[in-house]
Amino acid sequence: MQFAPYLSSILSRRPARCATKAALGRRLPQPSSLHHPLPVIGQEQRRLLSMSTNSEAQSLLPLGVYIHYPYCRHRCSYCAFNVYKLPAEPKALVSTEPYAAEIKHAFTGPPLMSQDERGLVVPKYKVKSVYFGGGTPSLAPLSWFKDCLAAIRSHAAQVDEDVEVTVEANPSDVSKEFLHQLRDLGVNRLSLGAQSLDPATLRLFERDHSVETATRAAEWAKEVFPGRVSLDFIWGRPQQSVNQWRQELTQVLDIADDHLSLYQLTFERGTRLFRNYASKPADMPTEDTLAEMYHLTIDLARSRGFNQYEVSSFSRNGAVGKHNLAYWQGYDYLGIGPGAHGRVSYLNPTDLRVRRRVKTVCIPSPPTWQAACLRDGHGVAKHTVMTEAESVHEAIVFGLRMREMGVEWERVQEVTGCERDVREHLDMDQVDKLVAGGLLEVSDERLRCTDKGLAVVDAILVRIL
Ligand SMILES: C[S@@+](CC[C@H](N)C(=O)[O-])C[C@H]1O[C@@H](n2cnc3c(N)ncnc32)[C@H](O)[C@@H]1O
Numbered sequence: 001m002q003f004a005p006y007l008s009s010i011l012s013r014r015p016a017r018c019a020t021k022a023a024l025g026r027r028l029p030q031p032s033s034l035h036h037p038l039p040v041i042g043q044e045q046r047r048l049l050s051m052s053t054n055s056e057a058q059s060l061l062p063l064g065v066y067i068h069y070p071y072c073r074h075r076c077s078y079c080a081f082n083v084y085k086l087p088a089e090p091k092a093l094v095s096t097e098p099y100a101a102e103i104k105h106a107f108t109g110p111p112l113m114s115q116d117e118r119g120l121v122v123p124k125y126k127v128k129s130v131y132f133g134g135g136t137p138s139l140a141p142l143s144w145f146k147d148c149l150a151a152i153r154s155h156a157a158q159v160d161e162d163v164e165v166t167v168e169a170n171p172s173d174v175s176k177e178f179l180h181q182l183r184d185l186g187v188n189r190l191s192l193g194a195q196s197l198d199p200a201t202l203r204l205f206e207r208d209h210s211v212e213t214a215t216r217a218a219e220w221a222k223e224v225f226p227g228r229v230s231l232d233f234i235w236g237r238p239q240q241s242v243n244q245w246r247q248e249l250t251q252v253l254d255i256a257d258d259h260l261s262l263y264q265l266t267f268e269r270g271t272r273l274f275r276n277y278a279s280k281p282a283d284m285p286t287e288d289t290l291a292e293m294y295h296l297t298i299d300l301a302r303s304r305g306f307n308q309y310e311v312s313s314f315s316r317n318g319a320v321g322k323h324n325l326a327y328w329q330g331y332d333y334l335g336i337g338p339g340a341h342g343r344v345s346y347l348n349p350t351d352l353r354v355r356r357r358v359k360t361v362c363i364p365s366p367p368t369w370q371a372a373c374l375r376d377g378h379g380v381a382k383h384t385v386m387t388e389a390e391s392v393h394e395a396i397v398f399g400l401r402m403r404e405m406g407v408e409w410e411r412v413q414e415v416t417g418c419e420r421d422v423r424e425h426l427d428m429d430q431v432d433k434l435v436a437g438g439l440l441e442v443s444d445e446r447l448r449c450t451d452k453g454l455a456v457v458d459a460i461l462v463r464i465l
C-alpha cells in the first residue's frame with residue numbers, strides 16, 4: 001500500500017510505536033532558525049498572567065505518579081524494559097520502605113538542584129493519576145500497593161477525588177479475588193497484557209499464559225472494573241500477514257472493554273526476538289504490510305466505536321487513560337522505583353509563574369536503588385534541568401502523537417513555562433509544506449497530524465524540530 005508517495009523518499013513510513021519509551025529515548029534536534037512570521041498569540045494568556053498574583057499562580061499543579069515494579073517471572077522475547085527475573089523470595093525484595101521514602105522526598109523536597117538553581121521550590125501538587133507499572137506489578141504483595149498509596153495520600157498536597165489508579169497485570173496472575181482486593185485498596189483501572197490471541201504468537205513471545213487464560217482474565221477484569229479495563233496487544237510480528245492480524249483484531253474487539261493499546265512490535269536490540277530474526281529479513285513484515293496493518297487497526301477499531309486518541313491508544317465511551325494522556329500533554333509526573341523516569345517543575349518562590357522543567361531518572365538496579373533510597377531518601381541517579389527549547393520540543397514530540405488534541409499552543413506554553421511564542425521553536429516553513437502535503441493541520445489553537453500524518457509522525461518531527 002502506498003501513501004504520500006511524493007514524500008516517501010523523505011519520510012520513513014513506519015508508524016511510531018510503544019509510546020513514551022521511543023519518544024523519551026531520543027535526543028531531540030536543536031531548533032532550526034525561525035523562518036515564519038509569528039502570529040500574535042498568547043496575549044490573553046500574558047494579560048491573565050500579569051493580573052495573577054503569586055497565590056493564584058500557586059494553585060496546585062496536576063500530577064501523575066508512576067511507580068515501577070521491576071520483576072517478572074521470565075523476560076518475554078521482545079521486551080527491553082527495565083525488568084529482572086523474579087527472585088525466589090519476592091516479598092523480601094519489594095519492601096515498601098524505599099518506595100515510601102522516595103515518594104516522600106519527591107513531594108516534600110528539597111529539590112535535587114545544582115548550585116545554579118538553588119532557591120527554587122517543589123510545587124504543590126494535586127495527584128490526578130497513579131500508575132503501577134513494570135515489570136509485572138501483579139506479582140507484588142497487596143501491602144505494597146496499599147503502602148505506596150498511603151504514602152502518596154500522606155505527602156501530596158491533594159489527591160484528586162477522581163484519581164485514576166491503574167495496575168498493570170499479567171493474565172496468569174489474575175484471579176477474581178485478586179482483582180477485588182485491588183479494588184478494595186483504591187485501584188480503579190486495570191491494564192492487562194494479553195499481547196496476542198494466537199497460541200503460536202504467545203509461544204514466540206515467550207508469554208507464560210494461554211489465549212484462554214488471557215480471555216478469562218479479561219472477562220473477570222471487566223466484571224470488577226467495568227469500563228476501566230485496558231488490553232495490550234502487539235501486531236507486526238515476524239511472518240504475520242494482514243489477514244491474520246484482521247482475524248485476530250476482530251477477536252480482540254469481541255473481548256475488549258473500552259480501552260485498547262495496540263502496539264506495533266518494536267524490534268529492540270538485545271532481545272531474543274531481535275537476535276533470532278536479525279538475520280531473517282524475509283520473515284519480517286515489509287513497510288507496506290506494516291502500513292496496511294496500521295490503517296486496518298484504525299479502521300476496524302473505529303468500526304467498533306473506538307477512537308484512536310494517540311498513535312497506539314484507542315478508547316470508547318470516554319475511557320481515555322488519564323495517566324498516559326497527562327504525559328502526552330506535557331504535565332508533570334513523578335517516576336518512582338528502579339529505572340523510572342519523571343518530569344517535574346521547580347518554581348521560583350518569588351515569582352511562581354517562572355518554572356524550570358527537570359528530567360529525573362532513577363537508578364535501574366533494584367538493590368542499588370533500594371540502598372540509595374534508604375540512605376539518601378531517593379534513588380534518583382540523574383536530574384537534568386531542561387532548556388526551554390528541550391522542554392518545548394518534548395511537548396511537541398508527545399503532543400503530535402495525539403490525533404485530535406495534537407499540540408495545543410497555549411498548553412505547551414503553560415506546561416513548559418516558555419516565555420516566547422512556542423512556534424518560534426519550530427521550523428514553520430516545514431510545517432507549511434507538510435500542511436500543503438496533507439500531513440499536518442495548523443490553526444491558532446493547535447498543530448496536529450492528519451490520519452495520514454500520524455502514520456509517519458516520527459519522520460514529521462525530524463522535519464519540523
Ligand atoms: C512493559 S509491559 C508491562 C505489562 C506486563 N508486564 C505484561 O507484559 O503483561 C507494558 C506493555 O508494553 C508493550 N511492549 C513491551 N515491549 C514491547 C515491544 N518490544 N514492542 C511493542 N510493545 C511492547 C506490551 O504490550 C506490554 O503489555
Ligand SMILES: C[S@@+](CC[C@H](N)C(=O)[O-])C[C@H]1O[C@@H](n2cnc3c(N)ncnc32)[C@H](O)[C@@H]1O
Pocket residue numbers: 018019020021066068131133166191230231232259260261321323324327335339340341342
Ligand atoms: C507501556 S504503557 C501501557 C499503557 C497501558 N496500555 C494503559 O493504557 O494503561 C505504561 C505507562 O507507564 C509509563 N511508563 C512505563 N515505563 C516507565 C518508566 N520507566 N518511567 C515512567 N513511566 C513509565 C508509560 O509512559 C505509560 O504511561
Ligand code: SF4
Pocket residue numbers: 071072074075076079080081083134135136170193
Ligand atoms: S511480563 Fe511484561 S514487563 Fe515482563 S518481560 Fe514480559 S512484557 Fe516485559
